[in-house]
Amino acid sequence: LAKTTQPISMDSYEGQEVNITCSHNNIATNDYITWYQQFPSQGPRFIIQGYKTKVTNEVASLFIPADRKSSTLSLPRVSLSDTAVYYCLVGSYSGAGSYQLTFGKGTKLSVIP
Amino acid sequence: NAGVTQTPKFQVLKTGQSMTLQCAQDMNHNSMYWYRQDPGMGLRLIYYSASEGTTDKGEVPNGYNVSRLNKREFSLRLESAAPSQTSVYFCASSGGRRGQSHLADNEQFFGPGTRLTVL
Numbered sequence: 001l002a003k004t005t006q007p008i009s010m011d012s013y014e015g016q017e018v019n020i021t022c023s024h025n026n027i028a029t030n031d032y033i034t035w036y037q038q039f040p041s042q043g044p045r046f047i048i049q050g051y052k053t054k055v056t057n058e059v060a061s062l063f064i065p066a067d068r069k070s071s072t073l074s075l076p077r078v079s080l081s082d083t084a085v086y087y088c089l090v091g092s093y094s095g096a097g098s099y100q101l102t103f104g105k106g107t108k109l110s111v112i113p
Numbered sequence: 114n115a116g117v118t119q120t121p122k123f124q125v126l127k128t129g130q131s132m133t134l135q136c137a138q139d140m141n142h143n144s145m146y147w148y149r150q151d152p153g154m155g156l157r158l159i160y161y162s163a164s165e166g167t168t169d170k171g172e173v174p175n176g177y178n179v180s181r182l183n184k185r186e187f188s189l190r191l192e193s194a195a196p197s198q199t200s201v202y203f204c205a206s207s208g209g210r211r212g213q214s215h216l217a218d219n220e221q222f223f224g225p226g227t228r229l230t231v232l
Contacts, residue, residue, distance in 0.1 A: 034220075043117075043203050043223025044156065087155060101146070101171070105155040 004088045004104035011110045018075045020107050022088030025069050033064060033071045034089040038106070044087060048073070075109075083111045114139050117224035119204050125230045126194045134189040134227050136204030144207045145187035146171075146221065147179060149200040156203065162187055194231045202227045 005023040012018045024033070032051055036044035048055055050062040050071070061074040075082060085106040120135045138145065147159040158171030162181040176198060178190045187206075191198060205221040 036221075041226070043205070043226055044221075045223070046220040049220065101158050101161070103148075103156040103158075105153065 009108040119224040138206040142206035
């Protein structure tokens with residue numbers, strides 16, 4: 001069962017690049033890594049997902065080293081509207097039809113004007 | 114498309130009362146999930162349904178039951194509510210792949226949540 005560890009909080013100024021790292025030392029071969037964003041009083045929203053190497057979409061990049069024991073979400077040129085909690089999710093399969101989808105405790109990103 | 118809808122938005126119960134949280138999705142997704150979110154704890158999976166007709170326990174299933182009524186609807190029932198079940202409950206769905214083990218390799222769409230208080 002993969003568990004994740006993220007920094008509790010981060011601060012950044014507007015316009016800077018922000019990198020949030022998630023540790024998942026026990027990640028299994030079949031696990032994917034997914035990041036979500038959550039604003040107050042809303043459900044989480046999918047940002048990006050990857051298995052290995054680098055994935056990029058219109059809002060973020062995800063870097064996964066060869067050993068896959070960690071991953072880094074990169075947000076380019078953040079704005080005030082990026083202030084939110086960011087969750088790292090690792091999908092695990094523990095056998096006998098039992099899936100454990102483990103969210104980290106999230107990183108609260110505060111963007112400062 | 115409404116996406117994932119949840120009812121009610123807010124609910125206050127007394128200890129020992131029962132209630133059912135309703136969730137529906139209109140995206141023709143195979144998989145549906147129930148999470149709870151407590152302050153400082155992130156999201157924890159209660160139950161999930163990989164496909165219509167199947168349900169399985171997640172990380173924190175005690176005190177809850179679920180029903181996958183059809184492909185669209187997945188309900189969560191508290192038979193005898195306890196103060197420890199005070200939380201925000203989120204339902205989610207994803208495309209899923211029947212018979213596959215990689216549920217996490219599909220984007221999950223979340224509902225707006227139900228804020229439940231048990232006195």
